[in-house]
Amino acid sequence: MEYEAATRHFAALGHPGRLSVVRLLLRHAPRGVRPTEIAGTLGMKSNTLSHHLAELEGAGLIGSAREGRSLFYTVRLPELAALIAYLGQDCGRGRPDLMPTHPTEIDMDRPFNVLFICSGNSARSIFAEAILRSLGGTRFRAFSAGTRPNSVLNPFAIEVLERNGLDTSGLRSKHVAEFEGPEAPRMDFVFTVCDQAASDECAPWPGQPLTAHWGMPDPAKAEGTDAEKGLAFAKAFGELHRRISAFTQLPFDQLERLALQQHLDRLGEA
Structure with a gap:
């Protein structure tokens, strides 16, 4: 430059x-x-x-x-x-104490910890957590959280999950602060799934996880009959299922971090 x-x-x-x-x-x-x-x-x-x-x-x-x-x-x-x-x-003439550092490779010796964040942790991020638990096997550990405190699970979201045969036991709305303390799992991937969560202030994540924004409309804002609202939730579930399915199939052992980041960004745009 x-x-x-x-x-x-x-x-x-x-x-x-x-x-x-x-x-x-x-x-x-x-x-x-x-x-x-x-x-x-x-x-x-x-x-x-x-x-x-x-x-x-x-x-x-x-x-x-x-x-x-x-x-x-x-x-x-x-x-x-x-x-x-x-x-x-x-x-800085390349001083090592000035140069940004980051892990050069993904640690393949343990399951990946993946956190999905939305504003309320009541539907979209809950969908993502449940979907990854279903699709990820032992390769992934899924978590979700919200940036807004005191949220509760949306009943339409629970209905969609159960209708698709996904386990809803143990699911609950959580604030992102649960994952910011020293005892929290160290994340490998952090995805925001709504625009508000992407805009909210969060402290830098320890360990420099790969991040991406997979924003999508909030199904809770859908208007109309219960059937029309349920359709909005089903659409959000289907979109997240498609993205997460593609995510789990990435060749993690063959990709460097930069290439993997590019794949994650493309999934958010698809």
Whole structure:
């Protein structure tokens, strides 16, 4: 990275509001986020957000694309990677105590711990936990949690699970704090399955698990008759079953972390 480009990027990130925008977009990457959703999550006025988005896009750190009537903003991952590398390799001359470190391989000698997160842990993440328990065999240990406290399981979700022959015993709504303490299982994979959970603040996960955003609509917001609501839950279950089935079939022993991350991102976009 050239010196001028680095200073331009640092200047763009040097404002708390713009840094908050980039942090939010990174949690949703590689998907895009609408400006209204960014403003609502960050509590930012639309004109202020427009200014920050223009500054970040002008610096080359984010991009935008129109889908139908909606405009979506995404973070430019290669540019951010180059900026991080510039700090460590150019400014820091490759000092090992400055360079980002991460495990180079997946530990194949124990089951993978997988955590699914949504806002309420009442349906989508509960679906994912039950599905992975059913499909994963001894290769995976499935967990789920929510970012909102005091949630309860949705009866439509339980009905869908039982109708598909999945074990619901032991399922309960849990807050994400249960998995943040020193005694909690160390996760290998963490997936957010709703946009709100991706936007919520969480502490960095110990052990640097691979993460991905598999957001999907909240079936609990479906309106209409009980049959129409049940159909929304069944659709969410089917989508998660498809993604998790593909996840369990990945050749983990043949993929490096970067390649595996790319597979996880594609599953979230499919």
